[in-house]
Amino acid sequence: MNITFIFYLYFLVANVFGSFNELNTKEITKKQRPNIIFIMADDHANRAISAYDGSINQTPNIDRLADEGALFLQSFCTNSICAPSRATILTGKHSHKNGVTGNGAPWDGSQTLFPRMFKEAGYETALIGKWHLNSNPGDEFNSWKILMGAGRQGFYYNPLFISNDKGEEIIPGYSTDVVTDEALKWLNNNKGSEKPFLLFVQYKAPHVPRIPALRYLDKYMNDTIPEPETLFDDYSTRSHYATDVNFKMGNYRPVPKIGVKTKRKNIQLERMTEEQLLAYHKSIDPQNEKYYEMKKNGLLEGKNMKKYTYQRFIKDYIRCIDGVDENVGRLLNWLDQNKKLKNNTVVVYTSDQSYFTGEHGYKEKRLMYEDALKMPFLIRWPKKIKPGTRKKELIQNIDFAPTFLDMANIEIPDDIQGNSFLPMLTEEPQTEWRKSIYYHYYDHGKHKVGRHDGVRTERYKLINFYTDDLWELYDLKNDPNEVNNLYGNSESKKVLKELTTELFRLREYYEVPSQVFKAPYVPFRGLPSLRD
Ligand code: CA
DSSP: OOHHHHHHHHHHHHHHHHHHHHHHHHHHHHHHOOEEEEEEESSOOGGGSTTTOOSSOOOHHHHHHHHHSEEESSEEOSSOSHHHHHHHHHHSSOHHHHSOOSTTSOOOTTSOOHHHHHHHTTOEEEEEEOOOSSSOOOSSSSEEEEEESTTTTOOSBSOEEEETTTEEEEOOSBHHHHHHHHHHHHHHHHTTOSSOEEEEEEOOTTSTTOOOOGGGTTTTTTOOOOOOTTTTOOOTTSOHHHHHOSOBOOOOOOOOOTTOOOSSOOTTGGGSOHHHHHHHHHHHHHHHHHHHHHHHTTTTSTHHHHHHHHHHHHHHHHHHHHHHHHHHHHHHHHHHHSHHHHTTEEEEEEESSOOOSSGGGBOOOOSSSHHHHBOOEEEEOTTTSOTTEEEOSOEEGGGHHHHHHHHTTOOOOTTOOSOOOHHHHHOSSOOOOOSEEEEEEOOOSTTOOOOEEEEEESSEEEEEEGGGTEEEEEETTTOTTOOOOOTTOGGGHHHHHHHHHHHHHHHHHTTOOGGGGTSOOBTTTBOGGGOO
16 A cells, blocks of 8 residues: 555545534534524513513503513513613623613623623624613624614604614614514525524614504504502612602603694604504594693593503503514514524513503603513524413512523633533423512612612512612512612511621622712713723
8 A cells, every 4th residue: 555545534534523523513513503683662661561461551562472481470670761771681791891881881892791702602683772871782693673763762764774784774664673674684684694693683672762663553442451559659769769769650741743843853653654653643633622622621630640551551652562563473474484584593581671661650660669670571483481380489580681691502601600400491400599689779860869889688678779878768568669668677687687698799890990970970971981
């Protein structure tokens, strides 16, 4: 045998085994790495998802994820506003670590972000819809198309987008529909890819100014939507912040009739086409005429005004959610039609935070009370998560990143502050899990919500408005509506001591810098100096 032949034989064998190896690796990679579709709405209250509640509306498509997968009953955010929640989801860290303490805080996209880690691990990644962080994405996704305008909140009609490849463009239609169209387009284009994918679909709705799709404008017109028990909360027993906030269900403010010129421009309505605007006013104007008549006849005095405002508010809110639910249905239908992909695709539905839909007479978020602290979380993973699973463990948005990384078998960085909750969904017996969560709100600005942090356990909640050292303590078992502040109550001394110790422990555990509690806060600028 001459030497050339030996080498030839060697290369032949090495290549054949090499390709087997490659094939095996590919097969294993495909098998072990699920696709993920992360769907997020903006300000969608748990109460307005029928899998959680069902007393005010029905969301059959979103509910499918709970029926066919798992529903988390105690999922919470770390800081209840848009940009901070989004930053926490992407980084797996509390606001003081990722730098986004408030909506105006700068965004450092160069820090470790889980979608970039997916991309580097061979995933095809994309984000479509509301982004809202203060600088555009860079290389953290393979492609992105984000809503622009209205302070990066986006428009409801004929939305403006900016994308990594096309720059700015206006896409005609209704925001929730258009975001889904674009997501389906991406999914169809990506269908032949060998790579697993991670797709973020992020809706603007039902965020203020809550303009529904034309087809939902007249829905619920003659209905009376149930009021929450605390619509007429008197805020007694609580700190002055509960009363001071500027997002109470106040007097209804009607949109001027069609053709009436006003000093202040309505940037959302002026984007509509003539046809859209006519259809909108055809529904709205008669309702407002009725409002002026009721007011003239003294039918909207005192409590009646609040009741009226609530009905107008909640109807637009759930009409916007009808649009979201319908579009979640379109995404799920796509997976139904692409069965091979469906079985290996995780679908998540969440919102950047829940929302006060009249509870305590509010329509906003920010405060650490339950309706703003919560976050809906529904997840489906065929054959991995048992259909109809209900979880009561305390999870938070710091846990999303490590959970997704865990699903994709990507190593979780040590400095991520959350934990993967995948084992509690797929493994028996259940792993140990945290017994308390930490919350911190910084954005002390025009909404008049004082800066506060706090701890919530399964049963209790302690809130500290540290700027003027005010405290609130709630027993959520006996007082689920949080109207009876037990702070200073002699019978609650033991609980207070335990909770205070736990709060101090969590501040240390999550490394909240002590200067936070003393530093003067610049509204809408945040505390950028806190970034490592
Ligand atoms: Ca939000």
